[in-house]
Amino acid sequence: MTARPRDHATLRLTADLAILTVRDGQLQVLLVQRGNEPYRGRWALPGGFVREDEDPDAAAARELAEETGLDGTALHLEQVAVFGTPGRDPRGRVVTVAYLAIAPDLPLPVAGSDASGACWQPVDQALGTLAFDHNDILRTCLERARQALEYTTLATAFCADAFTIGELRTVYEVVWGMPVDTRNFHRKVTKTAGFLVPLDAKRTSEVGRPAALYRRGPATTLYPPMLRSTVDYDEPSASST
Amino acid sequence: MTARPRDHATLRLTADLAILTVRDGQLQVLLVQRGNEPYRGRWALPGGFVREDEDPDAAAARELAEETGLDGTALHLEQVAVFGTPGRDPRGRVVTVAYLAIAPDLPLPVAGSDASGACWQPVDQALGTLAFDHNDILRTCLERARQALEYTTLATAFCADAFTIGELRTVYEVVWGMPVDTRNFHRKVTKTAGFLVPLDAKRTSEVGRPAALYRRGPATTLYPPMLRSTVDYDEPSASST
DNA sequence: ACAAAAGTGTTGTAATTACACCCATGT
DNA sequence: ACATGGGTGTAATTACAACACTTTTGT
Structure with a gap:
């Protein structure tokens, strides 16, 4: 002391x-x-x-x-x-x-x-x-x-105020570096309470069916989590091993 | 600069x-x-x-x-x-x-x-x-x-070199402040590869059937995770909101 | 009509929950 | 015998992966 x-x-x-x-x-x-x-x-x-x-x-x-x-x-x-x-x-x-x-x-x-x-x-x-x-x-x-x-809704922070589910999925694919099934992803995010708030608008891009627009919901955590197929979670450790 | x-x-x-x-x-x-x-x-x-x-x-x-x-x-x-x-x-x-x-x-x-x-x-x-x-x-x-x-095998760090599954379960109950089902817990930890290594010994306490002893396994992560019933995971945030 | 992206349905499987039940020991 | 904690079996439920399929637009 x-x-x-x-x-x-x-x-x-x-x-x-x-x-x-x-x-x-x-x-x-x-x-x-x-x-x-x-x-x-x-x-x-x-x-x-x-x-x-x-x-x-x-x-x-x-x-x-x-x-x-x-x-x-x-x-x-x-x-x-x-x-x-x-x-x-x-x-x-x-x-x-x-x-x-x-x-x-x-x-x-x-x-x-x-x-x-x-x-x-x-x-x-x-x-x-x-x-x-x-x-x-x-x-x-x-x-x-x-x-x-x-485990969290952090992905929405990569998106603008209004975004489509396709854009959100792209975030996951790019950050994780692996493809994500479009169908299952859509269900997952729309059924997780508080993740997305639907807007009364659609965005029509160059091609394809217009997608509904959403904004961030109040939820900050994802339960159940959105899991990657290959899991390599490692708790940061300061031990000098 | x-x-x-x-x-x-x-x-x-x-x-x-x-x-x-x-x-x-x-x-x-x-x-x-x-x-x-x-x-x-x-x-x-x-x-x-x-x-x-x-x-x-x-x-x-x-x-x-x-x-x-x-x-x-x-x-x-x-x-x-x-x-x-x-x-x-x-x-x-x-x-x-x-x-x-x-x-x-x-x-x-x-x-x-x-x-x-x-x-x-x-x-x-x-x-x-x-x-x-x-x-x-x-x-x-x-x-x-x-x-x-x-999400990790941290609980074993609370235990001595050799420990019983009951002792490990107590760690979860005490840290989480909630009861954990003994039967399901037993299955969960014994079936998670690399969590526990069985020892050829038993510990007989004052009362009840002697319990098998284990030591920490090589795994550091739990997949699937051991989930609490009530989930309140919150990512630490430094944003000045 | 066709391509492309959005969105829905379905089915088998894995994991969890919530139990009942048996096992091995000390008193 | 019985209390106490260790350990196994089983059925209902939930979530997920892997698909096929339909919808809505631009060209």
């Missing part, structure tokens, strides 16, 4: 975001290009320092709003994990809180970003190329997102 | 632990009594500062070993959430990483603790009385534990 000198090293805290969306039938993540050393010119997850009188969650919401140009509170944002291995940032002792954010397919090419460049990239393409330990962070956030689709 | 003065406030990081166990048919948590201001004399979750060249996960494992007197790597330990609201600690800017740890019913009354006192307390009794924001932290960890019992 007595504070010995090395017992309370001061450090800096950042909030890094994995902002995911579905664009062009792919799962994409918002990246910024680093303008300074280290990793100058490399792509990284957007993020920034937590300010002196700021809650980490608030810092994440602020970053999210800055990067997307949208009101961050309108988007899904959740804490995922802390990454604090010494040496993970060459500039010194920096611990980061990783956040998962979900955005609908934004029309804008991301304005107002404070980095030298920002763009959406397919996660498959981004994984393995990122600066710092951001590949690990992205992988962890991806796993969280895949899991959340099973 | 340019580092303005207030953009990288330095702060101190702690790791706080909710160490849970089942004792006397109750879910209990390990608490320490604070020896210094603030909250002197109040009970709090064990924890401590993350050292200068230490990973937060390693700090948690170290604290766990100190408090329980056991090798921390033998116990289940997982990151749960970050609590960093400014003002949560009157001593200054302190952000904490909350960890959930699970221990079997330890025979020792916790030796070697560095706080002025340490003891197991029923969580029902502890909730609402703790120092700092530890009530919130404990509640969050509890919810995580309840959830993990559904």
Whole structure:
């Protein structure tokens, strides 16, 4: 309990975001290009320092709003994990809180970003190329997102205010990377109370029968869950095994 | 990207632990009594500062070993959430990483603790009385534990090396706070591949038929999950709604 | 008419629930 | 003998996977 000198090293805290969306039938993540050393010119997850009188969650919401140009509170944002291995940032002792954010397919090419460049990239393409330990962070956030689709109504966060069941199904297929039976999916989501609220409108696309439009319902959890055929749920563990 | 003065406030990081166990048919948590201001004399979750060249996960494992007197790597330990609201600690800017740890019913009354006192307390009794924001932290960890019992084999972490199915069932009943059908539970856990490994021994208690002994199997996930009748799964969200 | 996507029906199977019932031990 | 907890059998119910099939639009 007595504070010995090395017992309370001061450090800096950042909030890094994995902002995911579905664009062009792919799962994409918002990246910024680093303008300074280290990793100058490399792509990284957007993020920034937590300010002196700021809650980490608030810092994440602020970053999210800055990067997307949208009101961050309108988007899904959740804490995922802390990454604090010494040496993970060459500039010194920096611990980061990783956040998962979900955005609908934004029309804008991301304005107002404070980095030298920002763009959406397919996660498959981004994984393995990122600066710092951001590949690990992205992988962890991806796993969280895949899991959340099973047990929660998170998938609707990928959709605009009004969406069709086909669009929602595409979210599942893209995030999980596997096909989902259209017929069973339709029944499942329409019969889960509170998942979808039907609207009195239809959307007619280029081809095919017009689809009914829905908006998000009040439910946040899915019971029974929407299960993937191949199950590989793993509880995040901090044990040093 | 340019580092303005207030953009990288330095702060101190702690790791706080909710160490849970089942004792006397109750879910209990390990608490320490604070020896210094603030909250002197109040009970709090064990924890401590993350050292200068230490990973937060390693700090948690170290604290766990100190408090329980056991090798921390033998116990289940997982990151749960970050609590960093400014003002949560009157001593200054302190952000904490909350960890959930699970221990079997330890025979020792916790030796070697560095706080002025340490003891197991029923969580029902502890909730609402703790120092700092530890009530919130404990509640969050509890919810995580309840959830993990559904989808993972975490319950075995509450048991000693060898245990009976009845003991395992008690864990579920105590953590969930609801009765579990003995017959169906037995079938469920014995038919889930990799959950339990039968031992060639039986334990005969004071009364009743001797029960077969088992040890943990290699499985970490439960499929299909062990579902509670009343479902209230809620994904932790950091959105400032 | 045809292609394409939306949406409904049906059937076999897996899993859960809610029981009744038997087994092995100490007193 | 009987109480107590361990363990098995069975039937009704629910949910799901895998299909065939119909509907509604644009070309």
